[in-house]
Amino acid sequence: MEKRLLTVETRFLRRIFRTSWTAKKTNEEVLRLTDTDRSLLRLLRKRQMEFFGHINRHDSLEKLMLHGKVEGRRARGRQRQTFMNSLSRFINTPSKSLSKLDIFRQTEDREAWKSLIVDVCTRPLDYSKTRPDT
Structure with missing residues (x-):
């Protein structure tokens, strides 16, 4: 994507x-x-993270959907990329790895979450990783 x-x-x-x-x-x-640079991907990542923090700080149906599990069997074929997997993929770096639970906890502290957003968005994009999701 x-x-x-x-x-x-x-x-x-x-x-x-x-x-x-x-x-x-x-x-x-x-x-x-x-005289421009690539900024669309950074902007999308920033907005996704801001939205995720907003949803996770409030008790709502959306938060339940992010935390919850769905009953039943998985669909055949390659599994779809989930929002949490894509979010944790661009948050984590080789030097610093956060689990999904740590990411949920970090959103509770708004200032820490904002600093993480700035860290992720100022990080240089690695265009060699832009391959189809596996």
């Missing part, structure tokens, strides 16, 4: 600045010509 978001971001820039597909310009050239 991240790879698709990076692709659509450069596609939008090409359309905004009227860069033709037949011009054979790479995505890096388009970013340099438009």
